[in-house]
Amino acid sequence: xxxxxxxxxxxxxxxxxxxxxxxxxxxxxxxxxxxxxxxxxxxxxxxxxxxxxxxxxxxxxxxxxxxxxxxxxxxxxxxxxxxxxxxxxxxxxxxxxxxxxxxxxxxxxxxxxxxxxxxxx
Numbered sequence: 001x002x003x004x005x006x007x008x009x010x011x012x013x014x015x016x017x018x019x020x021x022x023x024x025x026x027x028x029x030x031x032x033x034x035x036x037x038x039x040x041x042x043x044x045x046x047x048x049x050x051x052x053x054x055x056x057x058x059x060x061x062x063x064x065x066x067x068x069x070x071x072x073x074x075x076x077x078x079x080x081x082x083x084x085x086x087x088x089x090x091x092x093x094x095x096x097x098x099x100x101x102x103x104x105x106x107x108x109x110x111x112x113x114x115x116x117x118x119x120x121x
Contacts, residue, residue: 007054007055009055009056010049010057011055011057011058011072012057012058013058013059013060013072013109013111013113013115014059014061014062014111014113015047015059015060015061015062015109015110015111015113016061016062016111017046017061017062017063018046019111020046020047020048020059020061022110023048023059023110023111026091026109026110027050027057027059027109028050030086030089030091033050033052033057034050034051035048035049035050036049036050036051037049045060045061046061047059047060047061052074053074057072067112069114071106071113071114071115071116072115072116073116073117073118074115074116074117074118075102075117075118075119075120076117076118076119077119078119079105079117079118079119083105083107083117086107091107091108092107092108093106093107094106094108094114098121099118101121102119102120102121103118103119103121104117104118104119105117
């Protein structure tokens with residue numbers, strides 16, 4: 001039997017416990033993402049949920065946030081304009097070598113989660 005994957009449902013990034021307000025200011029105000037309802041039974045765990053493209057981005061909370069290479073990557077339009085906006089808001093940006101069919105860069109949220117953005121050449 002092979003698993004029939006349909007689509008990516010969500011990605012979870014983690015922030016320190018009690019930092020939801022700071023995270024919402026970044027994800028909702030700077031990135032312009034829309035918060036969606038989190039199921040009542042899960043609200044006790046902290047964090048919040050967002051919609052990005054056609055998937056959910058779950059911002060969870062935990063005691064220890066460590067440095068890692070793991071990251072989500074999103075295809076976008078207007079890569080240079082996005083980079084300019086992030087830099088204007090003091091967001092840390094990391095340049096990346098272009099891929100054969102994509103320009104790209106990464107940025108970091110206030111909790112050191114890396115998010116990669118790509119635009120088709």
